[in-house]
Amino acid sequence: MNRKTLVLPAIVGLLGPLLAACGGSDSGSKGGDAIVVGTTDRFTASSDAPAPLDPAYAYDVGTWNILRQTVQTLMVQPRGDGEPEPEAAEKCGFSDTGNERYACTLRKDLKFSNGDPVTAQDVKFSIDRARNIKADSGVFALLSTIDTVETQGDREVIFHLKTADATFPFKLSTPVAGIVNPDDYEKGKLRDGFQVDGSGPYTIESEVKNNELVNAVYTKNPNYKGLLTPKNDKVELRSFEDADAMGTALEKGDIDLMTRSMTPAQIQKLSKNSTGSVDLVEMPGLEIRYLAFNTDATSVKTRAVRQAMAQVVNRGELIDKVYGTQAQPLFSLVPATITGHSNSFFNKYGDPSTTKAKSLLNKASITTPVKLTLHYTTDHYGTATKSEFEVLKKQLNASGLFQVDIKGEAWDKFRPAEQAGKYDVYGMGWFPDFPDADNYIAPFLDKDNFLGSPYTNNQIIGTLIPESRREADRLTASKSLSEIQDIVADDVPVLPLWQGKQYIAARDDITGAEWALNSSSTLQLWELGRGL
Known part of the structure; x- marks a missing residue:
């Protein structure tokens, strides 16, 4: 070159x-x-996470990248991106008009690395195993639209879905749908260690x-x-x-x-x-960074506090001081390059304004300064994370409306504490399971969301997510997706910050x-x- x-x-x-x-x-x-x-x-394997590489547990970009080299899935995202293509399968597709029945035929003479044949029964075992174990990482939620898995002979697998899900082929390309040998993996127990x-x-x-x-x-x-x-x-x-x-x-x-x-x-x-x-x-890149809130925590339970933070944070300044040209401001959970994106946070809050933030807090009768600790992981998203949180702390404190401290923790301690609800406000990153707006919405807002967030919105869960999944044309799904993003900007269970290259x-x-x-x-x- x-x-x-x-x-x-x-x-x-x-x-x-x-x-x-x-x-x-x-x-x-x-x-x-x-x-x-x-x-x-x-x-790292620990008492909190003893099985980091089990497909039924793993749910971060690092462990998934280990698994993608070794554990085969029915579908795979092709070189250069695009719609997923058959991998362990010879062919796959919806076999009904309602996107509720998805059938796959395995390749002939498919084998595990030890020479054992891979059968349709192994696929069913693997998928059902992840669904039944329901690991606390939350990865099983990717398979939540499955009702039953049926096999016909050694090569035919049929997925009967609870509801229409146009994104289902993408989900079959993720490691949680990886095919494992029942001789190596127990039905109801995670496989500890790194094998x-x-x-x-x-x-x-x-x-x-x-x-x-x-x-x-x-x-x-x-x-x-x-x-x-x-x-x-x-x-x-x-x-x-x-x-x-x-x-x-x-x-x-x-x-x-x-x-x-x-x-x-x-x-x-x-x-x-x-x-x-x-x-x-x-x-x-489709990586995003955001602040997440334990909406049951006293310090941020009132929506006005979260809205005031959204009104104060200056994404442009944050990126200029820490990441330069390597990132861009993000005003929604859905990145700007994904079909269905809407600049909901900018539409609601506009440019940063201490005056507007103060008005939000005054109307809610919130005493200022609001005391908060922002938690971040020291070793999972790179060393720049600390600098990022120092800038956020400075911005919030400079408003006079907040009194913020920051605290870093290694990932093997940070993630279990976050899942246990020990943090009121914490920073996370998201690397998509697949490049669709649904994967920036459902993992955060649906039932069994991977954050373990107490925030629930019945309209999002019961109506808007199912509506968006019924649309095979993702552009047609934009109306439902935009509505979801507007609700998130109003309620602020998460505060998107930036998307990176x-x-x-x-x-x-x-x-x-x-x-x-x-x-x-x-x-x-x-x-x-x-x-x-």
Whole structure:
């Protein structure tokens, strides 16, 4: 490549021939040493989360990226995004006009990595297992529209849905719908530790120290049958304590590629570097960040307090001071690039205004300053998170209406505490399970939402979400989706802050880096190769 920064547009599939000409993944070669990929994702087993890599439990971008390489799903999101395509399945589709009956036929001679045949009964076992265990991560809610799973012979699986769900093919592409072997996974119990078995493109060997996965070696699965074509025989995923250590390893050649999360300073430095042996690849991203509220907590139970915070927060200033060009303001849970997006928060609150916020609090007879602690995770979304919360603290306190402290906690402590309702206000990020507006709404607002939020709105749950799911044409669903976003802006159970781009930095001899992440931040290690 002539440039050290490659920027990929949203419709990345249109660039296929161009990317191949400048060293795309099709030019990669197999064999040789393992391609070593660095990440700051941490994978810890604890008493609160003893089974981080069980498909029935895992529900964050890091653990899903482990599973996507090893556990096969009926459907998969294709290279360059778009509608999901059959993966373990030979074909899938709705077999009725109401989008309530979905049938799949498995590929012939499908096998687990140990050689055991994969049958329709294994698919039913896997899906029913996740639904019945109902892990406290909340991931089972992705399968909530399923009523029953039926099998016909060894290759036919039929899903009978409770209600129409046009997004169901996307949900079958997520790891919670991964196919597991009943010989390896118990029906009613999560599989503790870091062992993973499946029928995906790779097998995995995990190196664990002090209950933490520090290194994962993926080896091409000789029994794999599916849509994907691995461009390598072996990939090593190495976990680093921080982005600086990961960057140093890339500079020294100890790793070949680094992915999430790099610091804003690292990205800025690499984007300006027109020489050297490392390429920075910039891609559209659908990651969002937001503040969430325990709406039962005394400090934020009154809606006016949450509305006043929405009125004070200055997203533009926050991004300028912390992320620069790597993020943009977000005025809804649904990112601006997703069909159905509406700028609901801007429409309601406009530009930041202390005067308007004070009026909201006065009308609700709220004594100021309102004392709050904003909680954030120190190690899950990158080191810039602390700086982000320092800016938020300064903005809220400068209004004179709030007295805010901030407190950081490691993810393995932060997430269980958040789920247990111990935080009044806390910061989270969301990497979509699939690129549809439904996946920025239902996980936060539907029954069994993954936040464990006490906030409920009967109109959203009972009417608007089901209405939106009935529409196969997602543009037609926009009316219901916009109504939901307006309700969220009014009630503020969550406060969206920004949506970000995503980046990969790779050494010059690594091909396929431009395809190694899709817009949902799915790590596609099978695209990586070595070559010119």
